[in-house]
Amino acid sequence: MNWNAIAAIYRFEMARTFRTLVQSVISPVLSTSLYFIVFGAAIGSRIDQVEGVSYGAFIVPGLIMLTVLTQSTSNASFGIYFPKFIGTVYELLSAPISFFEIVIGYVGAAATKAFMIGLIILITAHFFVDLTIAHPVWMLLFLVLTCISFALLGFIIGIWAGNFEQLQLVPMLVITPLVFLGGSFYSISMLPPVWQTITLFNPVVYLISGFRWAFFGQADVALGWSVAAIVVFMAACLFTIGWIFRTGYKLRS
Amino acid sequence: MATVLNVKGVTKTYEGGHQALKGVDLEIEEGEILALLGPNGAGKTTLISIICGIATATSGTITVGGFDHAHDYREARNLIGLVPQEINLEPFETVMNSVRFSRGLFGKPRDDARIDEILKLLSLHDKKDNRIMTLSGGMKRRVLIAKALCHDPQILFLDEPTAGVDVELRKDMWEIVARLKETGVTVILTTHYIEEAEAMADRIGVISKGEILLVEEKDALIKRLGQKELLIELDAPIDAVPEALSNYPLTISDEGGLIYSYDAQAGHTGITGLLSDLREAGLHLVDLSTRQSSLEDIFVDLVKEDAA
Numbered sequence: 373m374n375w376n377a378i379a380a381i382y383r384f385e386m387a388r389t390f391r392t393l394v395q396s397v398i399s400p401v402l403s404t405s406l407y408f409i410v411f412g413a414a415i416g417s418r419i420d421q422v423e424g425v426s427y428g429a430f431i432v433p434g435l436i437m438l439t440v441l442t443q444s445t446s447n448a449s450f451g452i453y454f455p456k457f458i459g460t461v462y463e464l465l466s467a468p469i470s471f472f473e474i475v476i477g478y479v480g481a482a483a484t485k486a487f488m489i490g491l492i493i494l495i496t497a498h499f500f501v502d503l504t505i506a507h508p509v510w511m512l513l514f515l516v517l518t519c520i521s522f523a524l525l526g527f528i529i530g531i532w533a534g535n536f537e538q539l540q541l542v543p544m545l546v547i548t549p550l551v552f553l554g555g556s557f558y559s560i561s562m563l564p565p566v567w568q569t570i571t572l573f574n575p576v577v578y579l580i581s582g583f584r585w586a587f588f589g590q591a592d593v594a595l596g597w598s599v600a601a602i603v604v605f606m607a608a609c610l611f612t613i614g615w616i617f618r619t620g621y622k623l624r625s
Numbered sequence: 626m627a628t629v630l631n632v633k634g635v636t637k638t639y640e641g642g643h644q645a646l647k648g649v650d651l652e653i654e655e656g657e658i659l660a661l662l663g664p665n666g667a668g669k670t671t672l673i674s675i676i677c678g679i680a681t682a683t684s685g686t687i688t689v690g691g692f693d694h695a696h697d698y699r700e701a702r703n704l705i706g707l708v709p710q711e712i713n714l715e716p717f718e719t720v721m722n723s724v725r726f727s728r729g730l731f732g733k734p735r736d737d738a739r740i741d742e743i744l745k746l747l748s749l750h751d752k753k754d755n756r757i758m759t760l761s762g763g764m765k766r767r768v769l770i771a772k773a774l775c776h777d778p779q780i781l782f783l784d785e786p787t788a789g790v791d792v793e794l795r796k797d798m799w800e801i802v803a804r805l806k807e808t809g810v811t812v813i814l815t816t817h818y819i820e821e822a823e824a825m826a827d828r829i830g831v832i833s834k835g836e837i838l839l840v841e842e843k844d845a846l847i848k849r850l851g852q853k854e855l856l857i858e859l860d861a862p863i864d865a866v867p868e869a870l871s872n873y874p875l876t877i878s879d880e881g882g883l884i885y886s887y888d889a890q891a892g893h894t895g896i897t898g899l900l901s902d903l904r905e906a907g908l909h910l911v912d913l914s915t916r917q918s919s920l921e922d923i924f925v926d927l928v929k930e931d932a933a
Binding site: 376377379381387458462463464465466467469624 | 639674677679700701703713714722725727729730732734
């Protein structure tokens with residue numbers, strides 16, 4: 373393993389995060405605070421409780437997931453797309469590093485940043501609502517696995533994207549709707565039966581459900597399904613990345 | 626001298642069917658400077674990209690320092706530094722961070738003292754904390770060289786290092802290459818400036834339409850293929866070659882003298898006979914001088930022949 377190369381990529385990417393601190397960290401915190409004000413205080417005051425949890429607290433796992441999914445995807449996609457765009461990708465391709473090491477560097481940095489933002493939102497949430505976490509270890513595990521899986525997805529998007537528009541396409545048109553419709557702000561038991569069934573085809577439902585279980589001990593779907601969903605998703609991403617590297621898809625001519 | 630790079634039968638056919646390389650063989654000796662000359666689209670950059678791992682060959686083998694460049698890619702790439710043709714740099718990074726990143730990618734531990742040395746060699750040291758976007762084009766090109774050198778490679782590829790740079794910077798670049806040679810680095814540069822190959826290279830390879838037409842010692846190449854011209858200045862200008870001298874390949878110079886073309890390597894140049902025939906034709910010589918054709922003439926001839 374070329375550990376120095378992994379560390380170099382990781383440090384380089386993290387340095388970009390800290391250089392763009394306002395955009396990277398402060399903006400997700402601000403938008404989350406706005407969600408708390410609008411959904412938690414304004415609307416939440418009219419909704420009593422959802423499954424025995426105050427509405428303000430109920431939306432915390434969904435809000436964290438919303439930000440973490442979009443952040444890990446866009447961080448990783450931008451991380452690998454930018455060198456392609458400005459041409460510095462030649463360095464990665466001509467260095468004595470394996471594709472696996474490249475992925476660890478970029479995905480590791482993107483996941484770390486998303487994880488940090490997830491924790492910051494959790495801390496921010498404490499200022500708005502009373503929150504106790506029923507299964508903290510599971511909560512962290514879900515958070516880490518989600519950050520890594522969606523950073524892997526982002527990496528694939530970054531390799532695939534041919535321009536900045538395509539780079540934004542998946543986070544904007546796929547991930548955000550899936551998270552909103554995946555029960556971030558409601559329990560799927562609140563939906564009419566037909567929609568409950570349709571919703572089960574949304575993979576994000578399983579992530580949010582499992583994550584919410586880690587907070588409150590209750591879930592829309594069984595915990596096993598949530599764990600299985602994330603493992604299958606991660607495996608699919610890893611398989612795709614393996615294929616990209618074997619074929620050099622959009623990287624090596 | 627040992628061979629540091631061996632390219633055998635490398636071909637490259639792009640998906641669209643365009644064959645960029647048609648079986649390239651090339652051997653590079655340790656410590657030499659080889660200039661790869663060729664017109665645009667000849668396959669220079671494709672060849673370098675394949676050797677460096679940026680593109681894949683359709684067939685053929687490449688060994689770098691004895692390591693197979695596909696199988697033992699880590700060992701092989703460790704020996705290579707690449708300065709690309711385009712100025713591909715992270716605009717927001719400082720020079721130092723950018724070079725540190727490159728060194729890290731090659732698996733080397735952080736060593737700012739070594740990077741300082743390289744930046745000094747390239748007259749970049751006072752800019753090390755500047756953001757790359759604030760540097761001039763010439764300085765950016767130096768940053769690319771620093772990035773390529775920071776892992777102490779044995780072979781340095783310079784892909785058109787002076788394309789689009791001013792005369793002064795071009796001379797600087799030649800000086801840098803000369804200094805690198807002194808430190809034992811093997812340099813392979815591509816260029817379409819003949820002047821550059823003539824000034825820097827030990828050997829010259831000519832590539833055209835994906836094929837290496839020849840690789841030879843620069844001096845030998847110029848000598849072997851060089852046509853010489855004998856310039857004959859006369860006391861009274863003439864405007865036509867006299868009938869008595871019509872057997873000789875003579876032309877009239879701008880000054881009304883004669884130009885005699887001959888092959889310097891031929892056993893019989895015909896100069897002695899020409900001089901006596903000139904006297905018999907009643908022409909009086911004022912001065913004689915010779916001129917050897919430049920690499921540019923040779924290059925143009927070779928590529929023209931290849932196209933024919």
